[in-house]
Amino acid sequence: xxxxxxxxxxxxxxxxxxxxxxxxxxxxxxxxxxxxxxxxxxxxxxxxxxxxxxxxxxxxxxxxxxxxxxxxxxxxxxxxxxxxxxxxxxxxxxxxxxxxxxxxxxxxx
Amino acid sequence: xxxxxxxxxxxxxxxxxxxxxxxxxxxxxxxxxxxxxxxxxxxxxxxxxxxxxxxxxxxxxxxxxxxxxxxxxxxxxxxxxxxxxxxxxxxxxxxxxxxxxxxxxxxxxxxxxxxxxxxxxxxxxxxxxxxxxxxxxxxxxxxxxxxxxxxxxxxxxxxxxxxxxxxxxxxxxxxxxxxxxxxx
Numbered sequence: 096x097x098x099x100x101x102x103x104x105x106x107x108x109x110x111x112x113x114x115x116x117x118x119x120x121x122x123x124x125x126x127x128x129x130x131x132x133x134x135x136x137x138x139x140x141x142x143x144x145x146x147x148x149x150x151x152x153x154x155x156x157x158x159x160x161x162x163x164x165x166x167x168x169x170x171x172x173x174x175x176x177x178x179x180x181x182x183x184x185x186x187x188x189x190x191x192x193x194x195x196x197x198x199x200x201x202x203x204x
Numbered sequence: 205x206x207x208x209x210x211x212x213x214x215x216x217x218x219x220x221x222x223x224x225x226x227x228x229x230x231x232x233x234x235x236x237x238x239x240x241x242x243x244x245x246x247x248x249x250x251x252x253x254x255x256x257x258x259x260x261x262x263x264x265x266x267x268x269x270x271x272x273x274x275x276x277x278x279x280x281x282x283x284x285x286x287x288x289x290x291x292x293x294x295x296x297x298x299x300x301x302x303x304x305x306x307x308x309x310x311x312x313x314x315x316x317x318x319x320x321x322x323x324x325x326x327x328x329x330x331x332x333x334x335x336x337x338x339x340x341x342x343x344x345x346x347x348x349x350x351x352x353x354x355x356x357x358x359x360x361x362x363x364x365x366x367x368x369x370x371x372x373x374x375x376x377x378x379x380x381x382x383x384x385x386x387x388x
Binding site: 099100103104106107108109110111112113114115116 | 232233236237240241246249250253307308309311312314323327342345346347348349370374377381
């Protein structure tokens with residue numbers, strides 16, 4: 096390559112960087128890239144309920160003691176009422192003690 | 205890859221699409237650049253390049269090894285499709301250089317007074333003054349960095365004819381290119 100050719104080579108050489116923007120290989124070879132992407136998306140959507148069920152199963156497996164809604168709510172209510180009654184009894188006893196200490200039995204009779 | 209080409213071509217001839225896809229990956233860009241320099245229109249070049257490989261895929265089973273590189277066969281298809289394109293589009297002028305230069309890489313520049321000067325527009329105009337034959341040689345010689353011997357096998361012309369074509373092409377381009385110092 097002589098000097099003049101080398102100069103043109105240097106000037107035009109960067110055009111070698113040019114690449115086509117379209118990806119047409121897939122269409123030519125029979126595997127459309129966009130189709131492939133769509134298939135991946137569809138596969139993912141199809142799989143998502145399965146994944147959701149698996150997640151629920153794993154959560155359930157890691158929490159063996161479960162709340163049995165109605166009966167548990169009933170038990171909790173009964174327990175709450177018992178505590179409430181006990182508090183009432185205790186308050187009455189305290190009140191009676193106070194009355195006794197202050198010699199106010201006559202007034203309360 | 206160069207060493208595998210004959211084996212890939214043989215496989216592609218026998219209907220192996222994977223082998224053809226490998227050939228496609230190897231040659232898509234040089235064919236695209238070759239067509240782009242001829243048409244000076246990006247979308248047209250992409251469409252023609254696609255057609256080149258479409259035709260190659262259709263007829264690869266009938267491909268005969270004549271001793272010339274497989275790429276020479278692709279260049280022949282590309283040249284024929286470009287001729288067809290310009291025949292069909294007689295009313296259409298070749299790509300507008302005012303737009304074509306924008307497709308060229310930013311790295312086309314020369315040093316002038318200690319700073320880099322964008323040469324894309326000048327280069328696009330210089331390519332425009334060439335004949336189609338000259339453009340082919342310039343493309344393979346300066347853009348694809350091929351030797352005259354290689355270009356001779358790719359285009360089926362003698363080295364002497366190619367040297368003469370290229371010499372005239374450089375002379376024409378010099379007339380329209382500003383007298384920058386390309387050496388810097």
